[in-house]
Every structure is written in structure tokens, then in C-alpha cells.
Amino acid sequence: MSILSLQNVVKQYHNHRAVDGVSFDIPKGSIFGLLGPNGAGKTSLIRIITTITGADSGKVFLDGEPINSESPRHIGYMPEERGLYKKMKVGEQLMYFAQLRGMSKREAKTAIFYWLEKFENKDWWDKKVEELSKGMQQKIQFIATVMHNPKILILDEPFTGLDPLNTNLMKEEINEMNQKGTSVIFSTHRMEQVEEICKDIVLINQGKKILEGKVSDIKNQYKNNLFRLEFDGAFPNDLLNADFQLIEDTESDVLIKVSENHNSNELLQALIAKGIQIKSFTEVLPSLNEIFIKLVEKKS
């Protein structure tokens, strides 16, 4: 069962197609990466999902239902450049956002106190936002995103401008929400961040989906049969041929590419036969960044 399902979504702006027939499903309870370089159409997609704009064609389902004016109640959206009313007090502001999302006054108050307490900042209620530090403001923004207990969290570049401490805190909170059953969409152009957090991703470029699936599957699909080898002694150069190519040779290790009709066991056997003392042997999978660059280059 998917929490969010996009079917052939198209969004045409005046003179360019921001979203061009994109379809994908986000499994319920997953942490999902929405990847793509700047200007790929991520924000346009998010604006369609959050009902800020409508799609020209195609369908979007949230938890099995077509998105409608009630959908935003179940979505927690934290935009990349986040904004709060600077002159407004934290408590008032959070109450305002909560009520706009359909919470009653009492529900809102309970939720806000829960979160302020969680961040050990109960005394912030009466503080104006402008009196808080940037890190504190980001916590308030996070509370504003999650306080109505959404089914799905959409975080657009959530770690931009956060120090390592706050980044970790945010990651922990995201994980905790996820474990409690909230699905998370994590939109970013920094692919290395996604690899450690997301299991599933979709990669878009110029409005089109170019890759989709589990991170591990994708990496296997695009692997180059590269193996890193640490050993003692000199490398036997007579081992190298069309099947085993030396890609990189540093003082401590070598990188070897195995041709497609051979496998890692054959390389190991050949190495052992040569009497090499192996210290470590690992497969090197491509990073999402590399896969992306490769795909884009192939297209052009």
C-alpha cells in the first residue's frame, strides 16, 4: 500500500514544462528520497502534492484518495527557505498554524506543549520569534510542520543551514516520527545525504523521472564491477588482462574492474593463486551522484 501515488503528472508553466509525465509510488511508512539537481522540478512536484498548485493532467492519490482540499491536514510540509512571522510570539504563531490545519484550540495547545517540552523549550511560548537564534527558529519551524501529526512529512532540503548538532537532532526526530508510522519525503539535490537516510528514491531531471527504486537495487543495477583490494607486497602485474583491469593504484590499495563475464570469486581465486596476502576485499558501488551524472551524460 502506498501513502502517495503519482500517475503521469504534468505541470506546464508559461514556457517550460516543469513536470513532464512523472509517476511513482511512495510505500507507506518509508523514508523516500525525491532527488534531482536544482531546477529539476522537485519544488513544482511538491507544490502539486501539497495542493499549492494543481497539476495540468495526471492524478495524485494520498493514502488511496485523490488529493483534495482536506489533504493538507494530513501533510506536514517544511519548505526549503522556511518562514515564520518574526514579530509574533512562538505560542501564538504555532496556535495559528495549527488551527489553520484544522486542529481545535485544545488539541493544538496539547501538541505544541508536547513538542516544546520535547525540545526542552517550554519557556519559548511567550518569546517573539526574532528573539530566538536561527537554530531555535528552525526547531519552531519543525514543530509547525509536525504538530498536527501528519500522515506524510515533506521536507525540502531540511538540513540546509543547520549545524551538525541540529542536523543530528533533526535526523533523530525524523526517524522517530517514521518509526511511529509517519511516511517521509525527503527532497534534496545533495544525493550523498539521501544514501544514509532513504531506502527508496526517485530521481528526476528536467521534469522527467529518470530513475526509481530501492537505493541498494539501483546501486547494484549501475555497479561497474569495481573491487578494492588491500594486500601486502607488490601487485602482480601479469595478473592484469582484459578481464581484470587496474583502474587505480595507490600505496595502500588497488581498484580493479572485473569484466562482465567474470565475477569477484574468479578475481579472488586468481589473487590467491598468485599467493597474495589479502587484507581486505570489498565491492565498490557507485554513489547516487555518480549514477546521476552517468545517466544525464548518457542522455545528452
Add this chain to the structure above:
Amino acid sequence: MNKLGLITKREYLTRVKKKSFLLVTFLTPLAIGFMIFLTGYFASKSESKALSIVVLDENDILERHPFEDKFLSFEFSKEPIDSLKKKFSSQGFDMFLHLPKSQDFSAEKFNVNYFSKESQGLGILSNVEKHVAKSIKEYKLQNSTIDRAEYEKIKTRVALANALIDEEDSEIEGDRTSKYSKQIATGLSFAMGFMMYVVIFVFGGLVMRSVMEEKLNRIVEVMVSTVKPFQLMMGKLLGVGAVGLTQLLLWMILIPIIAVIGSSFFGADIAASSGMDPQQAEAALGELKNQGFDINELIKEISALNWFLIIPVFIIYFLGGYFMYSSLFAAVGSSISEDMGEAQQLMMPISIPVIIAIIMLPAIMNDHHGSLAVFGSMFPLTAPILMPARLPFDPPMWQVFLSILIMVATVVSFVWLAGKIYRVGIFMHGKKITFKELAKWIRYNY
């Protein structure tokens, strides 16, 4: 509470709770009251000291035909002119008046010289002129063959009174307006027209800055995922408009109260500052009345104005003018980036009709039923300023209704138009905005 209500409430409360709102709301009427008090106070102070004048009259006219004036005291001297010129100041006189000998009394014009250490006010000089002329006239009368009794009969004074005429061309009984009513109406007309001008720029600017804040802080991104952009804009317009209306209503209550208190102080002050007993004070007020200033009549005339029409209609124009221009300011605020220069450029075409209306205001107060007045109070962009300015002069009701109708239609279309621009504008960043661009946004369908 629905979303529009929540937004309106926030926009309203955050402004009304501000210290600056309370200060402006309560200090403005106080400042007006204080100004009324000060004007009266200084007027009574400056008039209480009489100007002492030494006169060298080589024809001996003034001495034979003296006159009395509370604010002028005369002494006559026969000393030579040169010594008087040197001495008058050290002798304690403010002015030395010299009427030269051998004038041709048949001439209409009569030259009198005056010497003074300080330059004298126009009021004082014309007062002296008036009195000297009167004495000379008396002298001429005496030396002529004209019979005094006959002369008195010839004297004529005309008081122009304005009588309103209804449709049957008959005078409306009891609605005869005095000369004050015209002054009051003119004052009120200017006050209302000018107030609309201030309202448009102050509250329009408030709306624009507030839209810009939400756009630049990216608050809109969070907001529009739960509310429609149009709701957000409308909530802002309604909230700020309610702030304006609150302020207006408070002023409508506070200003008359403070004005009454202020003017009663002023009345009491004449007596106190000049050391007069109540009887003298009454006499002084009587004198004011002779000079054309009657407080009782004034109050009577003010209350005789058709307030039951003026106040509600003014409020309609207040709201109409506010919504018409604020929606445009909201559109401008949504379309600009950080660059305030861009804002100025886009605000120009909005400001021009307002400024034209203010330039037209004096002309309309002179000829309040002429074709310029009718056009100005019908044309929707100038109507919110010029129709309120016509209200104290009882414009035909059909014109008022037609003007309101045109204004409401314009407000609806402007708000719709602004909503279209706003919806696109709040997400536009880093793009130079031109009018061509704005026109494009109106046609966008997403």
C-alpha cells in the same frame, strides 16, 4: 472558525495589540485637541496686549475724530518729526504714525507713514488703516455739504444668505443656512477628502509591506499549503481594513469629545488670561460675535449638518477606497522582490490618480456641483476622495448611489485582478517585474 476568519483575526489582532496602534489612535485626537487649544490660547494671548502708538497729526484730524480700539492705544504729540522718529521707541511706543500736512482732502487716497522698530502684522496695519480712514471720512463729512442723516441712510450692508431650494422650487422651511455652514462644510469636506488620501497611502502601504514580508520570509510557502492564496490575500485586506475602521470609529468618538473639552478650555482661557471678570468675558465674546465669530451658532450649525447621511456614506467610501487601492498595493507587494526601487516604479501608476484627486480637491470645494465635481466623484479611482469631499454640500442622492455602485464594481474587479497577480507573484523570486509581465500573470491559469 474558518480559515479566512483565522487569517483576518490574526491580521487584525497583531496590529491592534501593537503599542504604535494605541499611540496613534489615542494621541491623534489629543494632538488635534491640543492644537485647537493652542491656537485659541495664542490668539487670546497675542490680542490681549494693546499696541501703543504715538501720532503726529499735522492736520489735527485724529484728535478731533478719535476712535476706540481695545487693541490699539493712541497718544498725540506735537514734537518735530525727526525727534519723534528717534525717541518714540525709547518713550515706550510700539509705533509712530505720521499724517503729513497739506494733503488734498478731495483725493480718494491718503498716504500715512508709520515707523516701527519691529515689522508689524498685516492684521494690525489694516486695523490702523481702517480706523484712520474712518476718522478722515468723518472729517471730510463734517467739512462737506452732505447731510449726516442722509448719509447714514445711504450706508448699506449686504449679508449673503444661502437658502436651499427643493424640487418644487420653494424654500425649505428652517433649512436656511448661514454663512458659517459654508465654512463648516468646506472644512469638513477638506478634512474628509484629505483623510481618504491618508487612509489610502497609510493602510495601502501597510498591506503592501505585510504581503512583502510574507513573501520574502517564505511564510507564504507554509501558508498556501493549507489556505488558498486568495484567502490569504483577502484575510489580510479584511484584517487591515478592520484595523482602519476601528481607528476611524474611535476617532469619530474621541475627536468631538476632545474638541469640546479643548474649546471650553479656550473659552475659559480668554477670561483667565486677560484677567477679566465673567461679565467682561461675556462682553469679549460678544465682541467676537460682532466680528463674525459665534461659538453657539457654530455648534448649532455643526449639529445641523446631515450626519446621518454623511457618516454612513463616508464609511462606505472609506471601505471602498481602502479595498480598491489596498488590493492594488497587495498585488504590487506580491510581485516585487527585495528591491524597493521596483516597488516605487510599480506604485507610480497607483499613486497618480490619488494625487490628481487631491489636486482636484480645492476646485471641487469651490464648485461642488460642477461637471468636474460630478466626473471626479463618479470616476472610481478618484471617487473615494472626491465624493466624501462633496458630501457636506448635499450632492444629489442619485449621484451618490451611482458613484457607490461604480466604486463597488471596481472594488470587486480590482480584488479579483489583484488575486490573480498575487497568486503568481508570491512564488516569483529574482525576476524583474514589468507591467507586461503582470499582464501575463493575469492570464495564467494555474
